[in-house]
Amino acid sequence: xxxxxxxxxxxxxFMKAIFIFCAVFSVFALxxxxxxxxxxxxxxxAKTGVFQxxxxxxxxxTSATPSYGILPMIIASLYVTALSxxxxxxxxxxxxxxxxxxxNKKIVNNIKQLINLLAGIxxxxxxxxxxxxxxxxxxxxxxxxxxxxxxxAASIVLSIMILPTVVSVSYDALCAVPSSYxxxxxxxxxxxxxxxxxxxxxxxxxxxxxxxxxxxGRAIGETMAVIMVIGGSxxxxxxxxxxxxxxxxxxxxxxxxxxxxAVNALIATGVVLFVFTLILNISFSLLKNRGEEKNAKRKT
Numbered sequence: 627x628x629x630x631x632x633x634x635x636x637x638x639x640f641m642k643a644i645f646i647f648c649a650v651f652s653v654f655a656l657x658x659x660x661x662x663x664x665x666x667x668x669x670x671x672a673k674t675g676v677f678q679x680x681x682x683x684x685x686x687x688t689s690a691t692p693s694y695g696i697l698p699m700i701i702a703s704l705y706v707t708a709l710s711x712x713x714x715x716x717x718x719x720x721x722x723x724x725x726x727x728x729x730n731k732k733i734v735n736n737i738k739q740l741i742n743l744l745a746g747i748x749x750x751x752x753x754x755x756x757x758x759x760x761x762x763x764x765x766x767x768x769x770x771x772x773x774x775x776x777x778x779a780a781s782i783v784l785s786i787m788i789l790p791t792v793v794s795v796s797y798d799a800l801c802a803v804p805s806s807y808x809x810x811x812x813x814x815x816x817x818x819x820x821x822x823x824x825x826x827x828x829x830x831x832x833x834x835x836x837x838x839x840x841x842x843g844r845a846i847g848e849t850m851a852v853i854m855v856i857g858g859s860x861x862x863x864x865x866x867x868x869x870x871x872x873x874x875x876x877x878x879x880x881x882x883x884x885x886x887x888a889v890n891a892l893i894a895t896g897v898v899l900f901v902f903t904l905i906l907n908i909s910f911s912l913l914k915n916r917g918e919e920k921n922a923k924r925k926t
Contacts, residue, residue: 660900667897670694670890679894685860687880687888694891696898698862702870703902705777705863706856707846710784714845715838717785718792719827725793726800727808727822738797745790753854756783761855769867775857778866783851788841795840799833800826832914839910843903849874873899 671679674694682695721741725734760782765774803826811821827834857869858879871879877892877899 663893663897663900666890667894670887670894673887674891674894679891680898683862685876687891692888694894696873696876696895698860699871699873699876699895700898702777702856702863703846703872703874703899705866706780706784706852706872707842709777709781709866710788710845711838711842713781714785714788714841715792718789718837718841719796719834721789722793722796722800723822723827725797726826727818738794741793742790744786749787749848749850750854752783752787753851756780756851756855764867771865771867773857773867773869775855775869776865776867777856777863777870780852780856780872781866783855784845784848787848787851788844791840791844792837795837796830796834799830799837802833803829835910835913839906842906846899846902846906847874849878853878873902 679694679696680700681697682693683697684693684695685698686693725737729737756779761774761779763774764779765772768778807825807829808821811825812818816824852872853875856872856875858871858875859869860871860876861869863870873895877895880888880892
């Protein structure tokens with residue numbers, strides 16, 4: 627008997643050591659990436675200047691006097707991320723609400739599985755779909771200047787890519803809300819639509835917001851699909867039907883060809899992208915904490 631207990635304790639200790647190792651490795655990997663980015667980018671920032679790099683409007687790294695200004699790419703990234711998030715979150719949230727209360731329960735799981743399949747499709751396939759279907763359609767039927775590439779095309783493709791995240795997280799958040807909320811609303815005279823959109827959705831806003839943040843992170847970090855449909859010109863965006871370039875596309879388009887100081891400029895671009903993601907996560911944490919404090923005050 628003692629041998630059996632000794633074996634169990636040894637196994638538990640072994641598994642605990644594995645879990646601790648995985649946790650430490652994850653932290654070490656994060657710190658290593660941060661150190662690589664900031665150490666590699668610091669000499670470039672010191673030479674070029676952070677202000678000039680962030681607010682410069684010209685990106686020309688092949689001339690005799692290179693220019694490293696990423697403001698056009700920052701604005702293009704923000705435009706694409708914002709528009710794709712608006713489209714994707716709107717469609718995804720309405721889809722989650724439909725699956726939650728307005729869809730036949732017999733087919734809900736099948737529809738969810740089909741939507742989740744979107745998450746397994748490689749990015750390059752989305753890019754091909756946008757290149758062959760979305761771009762020609764926008765060029766021939768929507769664009770006023772005969773150009774299908776640009777912010778709108780990239781936003782449509784990205785909105786499809788973030789749908790599984792928004793639908794899955796929003797649906798789970800709605801299911802986590804006690805059914806008594808819905809039943810109580812109906813008892814007070816509310817319709818199904820009013821009970822869902824005025825009671826259930828606000829009650830699940832914390833989980834829905836988490837899905838939105840994950841979707842924004844996916845949209846701002848996507849590269850391959852965006853490169854194939856956005857055009858790639860490092861110019862200031864002046865319309866949704868214009869060839870522009872995002873931060874991720876800028877890094878990917880030059881990572882295998884550039885050398886020397888140009889590579890440091892790409893690493894500095896990665897630092898800017900990393901800071902954007904960090905700000906996004908911190909903002910979400912602050913919003914979540916503020917919401918929890920408000921809910922605690924209401925309960926008291």
